[in-house]
Structures are given as C-alpha cells and as structure tokens.
Amino acid sequence: MSGRVQLIQELKSLRKGRGLLAGRIEERVGPTLRSACAVADGDGLTVIRHKVTARLVELAEQLPDDLRLAALAAFAICADADQPLYKDRLRWTATRVDREPRTVRRRVDEAITMLADLAAASEKRAERTARWHTTELNVALVLSGPRPEVFEHHRVTAGQDDLCELDLSISVPPDEATLFHGGTLTTTHHGGVRLALPKPLSHGESHEFAMLFHPRRLSGRLAYVPSRMCERFDLRIRFGEAPEEISKLDGVFQEDLAGRRHRGELCRLNPADEVHLRFGTLTPGLAYGARWDR
Known part of the structure; x- marks a missing residue:
C-alpha cells in the first residue's frame, strides 16, 4: 500500500468520533500521519495534538474555501465544530455552506484526498530541495x-x-x-x-x-x-x-x-x-x- 493511500485511510479514521479532540489521541494517529506531522516517539498527548492540528491547518490553507471548512470541521479543528460525533460536525458544516450533509460528506472525502496529495508533494519537495x-x-x-x-x-x-x-x-x-x-x-x-x-x-x-x-x-x-x-x-x-x-x-x-x-x-x-x-x-x-x- 502506498504512503498516499495509507495516509488517506488514517485521516478518514481520525475524523471519527471527537476527531482531534479524542482523549487517547496517540492511538488515533497512525504511522504515516505521524511521519507527515513530524510526531516523534517521545511526544505526549498535547504535543501530538498540537503537531497534527498545525500540520492539517497548514495544508488546509491551500484548499478551496468550501473544502477547507469541511476538512477543519471534520477533524474538530474549528472552534465552533467541537461536537462529539462526526455526523454532528457534518450537520454543522452543512448549515454553514447551505448544503445537505451527504454533500458535505463527499466534500470531506475530496478534501482528505487533496490533503494527502499536498502532504506527499511537500515531502517530495523537502527531499528534492x-x-x-x-x-x-x-x-x-x-x-x-x-x-x-x-x-x-x-x-x-x-x-x-x-x-x-x-x-x-x-x-x-x-x-x-x-x-x-x-x-x-x-x-x-x-x-x-x-x-x-x-x-x-x-x-x-x-x-x-x-x-x-x-x-x-x-x-x-x-x-x-x-x-x-x-x-x-x-x-x-x-x-x-x-x-x-x-x-x-x-x-x-x-x-x-x-x-x-x-x-x-x-x-x-x-x-x-x-x-x-x-x-x-x-x-x-x-x-x-x-x-x-x-
């Protein structure tokens, strides 16, 4: 399995439940996402949450406005989208963009794919630079x-x-x-x-x-x-x-x-x-x- 595909799967897993606000966040961040966010073995819960949040925000800034909002809400990064369930955060986003929750769900999937592509491009840039x-x-x-x-x-x-x-x-x-x-x-x-x-x-x-x-x-x-x-x-x-x-x-x-x-x-x-x-x-x-x- 390629690193890009693995990262997409790990991001889709991370969005479930409370997203980045989950209590045992170290168990929710997979190895590929850890590498993309420079998470070290000795990092504690607060540091892991901070690193992953900062990296996802940085990558999301390169997305179109609607996909950026969908992505940040999906992972519970938005201050107003801290609902304990992923489906509730989808509803919250749907009211903000005037779309059906199922449409927002598709946009989250599209945003996650783009985030993985951006992360892969960034890694290649670091190697080539x-x-x-x-x-x-x-x-x-x-x-x-x-x-x-x-x-x-x-x-x-x-x-x-x-x-x-x-x-x-x-x-x-x-x-x-x-x-x-x-x-x-x-x-x-x-x-x-x-x-x-x-x-x-x-x-x-x-x-x-x-x-x-x-x-x-x-x-x-x-x-x-x-x-x-x-x-x-x-x-x-x-x-x-x-x-x-x-x-x-x-x-x-x-x-x-x-x-x-x-x-x-x-x-x-x-x-x-x-x-x-x-x-x-x-x-x-x-x-x-x-x-x-x-």
Whole structure:
C-alpha cells in the first residue's frame, strides 16, 4: 500500500468520533500521519495534538474555501465544530455552506484526498530541495507566430556541495527543446532529461540556464507544475489573436485542469495583446500559469 493511500485511510479514521479532540489521541494517529506531522516517539498527548492540528491547518490553507471548512470541521479543528460525533460536525458544516450533509460528506472525502496529495508533494519537495531548488523562473510565451514559442530562463540554487547535474521536469520531447546556455542536455535511461552543469556547484551557489521550446500545441493553457520548491515564477504571454477570456492558474490541482472546473482570476490584455503574471512561493505538485478561451 502506498504512503498516499495509507495516509488517506488514517485521516478518514481520525475524523471519527471527537476527531482531534479524542482523549487517547496517540492511538488515533497512525504511522504515516505521524511521519507527515513530524510526531516523534517521545511526544505526549498535547504535543501530538498540537503537531497534527498545525500540520492539517497548514495544508488546509491551500484548499478551496468550501473544502477547507469541511476538512477543519471534520477533524474538530474549528472552534465552533467541537461536537462529539462526526455526523454532528457534518450537520454543522452543512448549515454553514447551505448544503445537505451527504454533500458535505463527499466534500470531506475530496478534501482528505487533496490533503494527502499536498502532504506527499511537500515531502517530495523537502527531499528534492536538499539537492537544489529553483530561485527564479521567467517564461515568455509567443503565440503570434506560425508555431508557439516558449522561452525559459532559470536560476537555481544548490542545496549541497559538488552538484553536477539537474533532473529537469520537461513536458515536451527533448527534440523540441533548444538549450541556449548553461550546460548540456542528456537523456536518462527512463526517458527523463538532465542538465549536466559546466562545473560542480557548491552549497548555496547559483546557476542560470535558458531554453527555447517549440511545442506542437498548447491546448489553450500554459501550466507550470513545479516538482520542487520554486521561489518566484514570472510569466508573459503575447497573443497573436486576442482570446475571449484569460484566467490565472494560481495553485490549481492538476485534476482540475482538464475538466475546467477551476475558474481563476480573470486577466486583461495590455494594448500589445500581452498579459504578465507573477507568482511567489509555489507549491510543488500544483499548477501555475494561464488558461485562455478562443
């Protein structure tokens, strides 16, 4: 059983009864949840409750408003949702969002799945950031020509000494990418792409590289899904033909991209038919960028 599936099961078990207000909380917090919340073997009841509560609140802050309320009430984290039974907390939430309890129950299940995904992404970020992370990414997309062009300028920082290569998350085939400067592209046995650096980096040392992509199609959106920590992301898009609507993707779950369930902040073009978007402190595994409709 994967850690994600195990964490979902442990969270569903934790929401029962009094949730985080249960008397013997150490028996309600499973091993996967303990690891996700940095619970140590010697921690007492108060410390365990505090650590799990703080971690769930931190993760829930990244959920949509309705799912955040459903999740916090389910675990009895909300001050007004301290009813001793889970079904009573569902009713309390239902009155706040004007929905049936069974609808709220489904939202709690959806929120728990997203919490597990966020926790997994955070753990991967911590592992990967140990080697290197992106300090700044600047992307320029040009749609006014015969074929889309995407220019990327990366600035990364090493998290260890003797860093010689970077594992890159490239969503287009390597033959559609051109490296302008900053190293040499290589392909791994598993089909991944790596950047061999001109010289090893020391801990804390920065490096820059730039690439040009010619994707065959973009399907009405450009989404950057960081696989590790990214401090800043700057996106500029130049349209050849003004779209009917442009919306900002700011920390969107990947499953929401295809179904158009997400409608972000609407963006306006400047007189040159361009849009400029900025993002800070990106969450690995979530999508950032823009979506447009013709």
